[in-house]
Amino acid sequence: MSTLTTPHIDVHRGGDRMKTRVAWLDSKHSFSFGEHYDPENTHHGLLLVNNEDIVTPGQGFDTHPHRDMEIVTWVLDGSLVHQDSLGHAGVIYPGLAQRMSAGTGILHSEKNDSWRLPPAQGGTAEHAEPVHFVQMWVVPDEPGLGPGYQQLEIDDELSGGGLVTVASGLPRYRERTAIAINSSHSALHVARMPAAGTVTLPEALFLHLFVARGQVRMEGVGTLYAGDAVRLTRTGGQRIVAELPSEILVWEMHARLGGR
Template sequence: MTLDLYAASSRPVTRRPDRETTHSFSFGEHYDPANLGFGPLVAHNDDLLSPGGGYPTHPHRDLEILTWVLSGALVHTDSLGNSSVLEPGTVQVQSAGSGITHSEQGDLASGPTRFVQAWVRPDAPGGTPSRAEAAPMTDSGLVQVAGGSALPVGAAGASFWVGSVSSRVVLPEAPLLHVFDAISGDAWRIRDEPGRELSLAAPGLLLVWAFA
């Protein structure tokens, strides 16, 4: 049984003229062989984009890409013919499958845009690319917004939960838990303590990955 705290100040940051990205795991120029992921979770990035800034069209394959918008608005288009504007409180799951291209850019009319994006390894390579979105209510306590009976994630036993927490919360029943507080920027990685109660020093907005 382990609980490891990763303070916001310990995470590497990539800075570009139109964006700033804070990484929870080894990523790009911040290669760290000791921090390649947590279970099937291989990327967990916190992005702040300037209006119109972000990521032009680029490819992905064999990833489950989950995006949660915190502020502003994110313009997303993909090679499946989809185009949408993701606003705060919106979750999107894109299964890259055998291959897609997509773009993600801050909406020009909405000011800076902040979103968290996670990449999860799917159960099997290939597959048919897809995309789904929802705007669940997460005002009090943790709510499951992806995995299980919520938006599909192509990784069995993976689920994503979001909720505003005042001080204490009981975490999901799973042997691997990755907990990120979007207010403080701190994160916890918890092994073999399913249903653990977590106490916060101040109210937080928790984004939780649970892996069975």
């Protein structure tokens, strides 16, 4: 039985995130990542990684391995080329939901070089724009699953301004999720909100709200800016109002790392 009995809300400002900056990458980490380790900040619920990355044209992450992780990538601006050891190759762009299940092991690369792909795989003309995306990792239900990949365009659904279930393993969203993840206690919702638009957070054991762009006001918290995050425990139902055109990412989780 969980000992988390008291509702709790923590606000984490974007400027306080750990950062990795090299010539081609500007990366901000909501949780411990790589050489940036804080034992008090390793995860929230089942969410281990929430990285906001900007990658310059022609650059990116060379082929590297992953194992036993559900990885969801959400592009805000530009395009990101995904290639993996299962033979998938394609371009991820705003409004395209994408999930990679690492399972027993997978190799992949992610680069801002769509012009290097043939047109049939989404190849484009050379460009000078960076790609801006958020990559999120959640723990699967069990280790040793088979690796997999899924993507689906949901731009039209997002135009309504409400919360859209982008990736989920929760049974309650089975009929209306864009892509499936091997995490039966987790769901990612995204909202592209016009100015003055409103959404209401779901209720859950754990919630993670990330302001990907814009500026919103959260009931009981106040104004949140791009890069800010709120971690909620045993609560939900708060109203979010966009003070500017905004995009928010909300993880709904009904378990935590190490058990319910």
